[in-house]
Amino acid sequence: MPPQGTKFYLVLVAVLLAGCNGSIGGTGERAINDGVAKSLCVVDTPIRRLTRFEYNRTVRDLLGDTSNPADVLPPEEEVAGFNNQAAALTSSDLLIEQYMKVAEDVSARAVGNMSALIPDCDPDLDGNDACAASFIEDFGKRAFRRPLSQPELDRFKSVFDWAIADADLGRFEDGIEVLLQVMLQSPSFLYRPELGDQTPIEGDVVPFTSWEMATKLSYMLWNTMPDDALFAAAEADELRTKEQIAAHAARMIEDEKARDLVRNFHTQWLQLTHLDSVTKDTGIYPAYQSSLRELWKEEVQTFVEQVVLEGDGSLETLLTADYSFMNEELASFYGDDVLDSVAGTEFRQVQLDPARRAGFLTSAGLMATHANINQSSPVFRGKFVREQLMCNTLPLPPNDLVIEPPQLDPTKTTKEQFEEIGANPACAGCHTLMNPIGFIFEHYDGIGQWREQQNGKNIDATGEVVQTDDIDGDYDGAVELAAALAGSTQVRECVSSQWFRFAYNRTVTPEDSCSVEQLNDVFRASGFSIKALLVALTQTNAFLYRRAVEPGPNANGGGQ
Numbered sequence: 001m002p003p004q005g006t007k008f009y010l011v012l013v014a015v016l017l018a019g020c021n022g023s024i025g026g027t028g029e030r031a032i033n034d035g036v037a038k039s040l041c042v043v044d045t046p047i048r049r050l051t052r053f054e055y056n057r058t059v060r061d062l063l064g065d066t067s068n069p070a071d072v073l074p075p076e077e078e079v080a081g082f083n084n085q086a087a088a089l090t091s092s093d094l095l096i097e098q099y100m101k102v103a104e105d106v107s108a109r110a111v112g113n114m115s116a117l118i119p120d121c122d123p124d125l126d127g128n129d130a131c132a133a134s135f136i137e138d139f140g141k142r143a144f145r146r147p148l149s150q151p152e153l154d155r156f157k158s159v160f161d162w163a164i165a166d167a168d169l170g171r172f173e174d175g176i177e178v179l180l181q182v183m184l185q186s187p188s189f190l191y192r193p194e195l196g197d198q199t200p201i202e203g204d205v206v207p208f209t210s211w212e213m214a215t216k217l218s219y220m221l222w223n224t225m226p227d228d229a230l231f232a233a234a235e236a237d238e239l240r241t242k243e244q245i246a247a248h249a250a251r252m253i254e255d256e257k258a259r260d261l262v263r264n265f266h267t268q269w270l271q272l273t274h275l276d277s278v279t280k281d282t283g284i285y286p287a288y289q290s291s292l293r294e295l296w297k298e299e300v301q302t303f304v305e306q307v308v309l310e311g312d313g314s315l316e317t318l319l320t321a322d323y324s325f326m327n328e329e330l331a332s333f334y335g336d337d338v339l340d341s342v343a344g345t346e347f348r349q350v351q352l353d354p355a356r357r358a359g360f361l362t363s364a365g366l367m368a369t370h371a372n373i374n375q376s377s378p379v380f381r382g383k384f385v386r387e388q389l390m391c392n393t394l395p396l397p398p399n400d401l402v403i404e405p406p407q408l409d410p411t412k413t414t415k416e417q418f419e420e421i422g423a424n425p426a427c428a429g430c431h432t433l434m435n436p437i438g439f440i441f442e443h444y445d446g447i448g449q450w451r452e453q454q455n456g457k458n459i460d461a462t463g464e465v466v467q468t469d470d471i472d473g474d475y476d477g478a479v480e481l482a483a484a485l486a487g488s489t490q491v492r493e494c495v496s497s498q499w500f501r502f503a504y505n506r507t508v509t510p511e512d513s514c515s516v517e518q519l520n521d522v523f524r525a526s527g528f529s530i531k532a533l534l535v536a537l538t539q540t541n542a543f544l545y546r547r548a549v550e551p552g553p554n555a556n557g558g559g560q
Contacts, residue, residue, distance in 0.1 A: 043509055049190055056068045061227075084505050086506055145214065213240075216543070272369060300363050306349070315495055370383075377405065394433060443461045470490055496519045523536065
């Protein structure tokens with residue numbers, strides 16, 4: 001086995017990852033014609049590092065490793081509601097060291113099955129050099145999502161030669177293991193450099209190469225590396241036209257891998273990632289168990305997956321459906337809200353009481369996430385609707401304000417207590433936007449169970465929505481609000497923007513106006529189909545083009 005953590009590896013990794021905090025490509029953007037770029041809705045394209053989720057899916061498809069090795073890496077920072085935003089995916093010395101350890105572990109497992117790793121070459125028959133060269137070329141193309149240049153092939157071969165010449169190593173498997181470690185720590189694997197073609201279409205605006213487009217499509221729609229069909233299309237240079245790209249996008253959305261995309265997006269957009277740290281006071285909520293957190297998450301993930309990929313795919317259904325997916329334990333937790341009998345551990349579709357539940361908005365997981373440890377939270381729930389469904393930017397609270405939920409008062413309902421907070425002049429400006437929306441969810445307690453009374457008083461789930469584009473008014477209960485949200489142009493355009501942020505790994509800029517308008521037009525014309533929106537995301541100029549960069553020493557083919 002190769003020596004782990006040696007000086008050689010530390011130096012090699014430092015060299016390979018040098019510059020990973022910046023852009024691969026060297027000298028930066030050439031602002032030849034700002035007017036042209038803006039008129040085409042083309043902006044600077046940031047370099048993207050693989051997230052932990054993408055790393056795990058990539059090594060799964062590259063090496064068959066399903067151990068989720070990147071889970072040991074530090075969690076990504078959330079920006080604009082998502083953890084895949086390029087601007088926040090910076091590097092550090094600690095992260096580089098952790099990547100080295102992960103690469104070592106993945107490589108050690110991979111060489112345990114050499115016949116799967118190198119199926120078409122036998123070093124005993126064909127020779128070490130021939131099999132190493134074949135591996136470098138074939139595996140390198142898949143790992144880097146592009147063909148390797150001759151200088152790269154030569155450098156990797158020299159790494160292999162060094163490994164098998166070492167007195168402590170010497171075996172063919174050792175050389176392959178070292179190659180794997182080096183490749184899995186390369187910027188060309190960890191990052192997605194998208195430099196574009198050399199020939200501008202206008203001004204300094206260039207299209208992406210077919211190899212780059214294959215990677216863009218795969219990580220946007222699958223959160224993983226390209227499949228054989230995408231690689232073949234890239235090899236044939238058949239990812240150039242909108243029609244070619246749209247055809248692959250439509251194919252990919254029907255693939256099983258699209259389930260990862262739909263689950264990942266909705267888990268982050270609906271902030272269900274926070275469920276992992278949710279805890280509740282069992283003295284107040286005796287029905288709560290920590291095992292419910294995974295069930296709550298699985299319910300929403302299965303629901304959105306089924307609606308988007310197997311159902312009608314509409315935003316309206318996501319917000320208003322009177323059905324969900326549960327197993328026996330979760331259905332028992334919901335009680336009378338579930339109108340079907342459920343047995344077993346498998347999740348299946350169940351009919352819900354349409355007077356109590358509507359789409360993901362009233363799911364127990366979402367309600368529990370946006371609540372306090374011992375009470376519901378009109379503030380959190382109103383804030384969620386404002387920011388995630390309406391794309392409002394709420395004002396920050398005063399710096400000297402101590403934010404604490406009110407102490408439980410057994411003589412009052414949660415609504416009564418929070419009405420008192422909203423009446424405070426120091427708080428009213430912000431809470432007027434959130435609390436009245438949150439009151440509409442008061443039938444759901446801090447763990448999302450339905451309640452008719454609290455502290456001996458009937459629940460009042462009426463609330464007012466103000467300062468919106470098109471749904472101002474009074475509402476009684478979340479089912480009524482969900483129907484209004486489903487018909488809101490503001491909400492529909494917000495959902496389109498949320499998908500833009502997630503799919504393009506960056507926030508929306510003023511220069512994206514024509515791309516956003518194009519997405520909204522397609523979304524509207526499709527009856528607000530999420531599938532149609534996903535294909536439309538591959539057809540904007542913001543996705544198809546970038547502004548040219550001067551090629552530098554680390555451009556494709558020029559570095560590892």
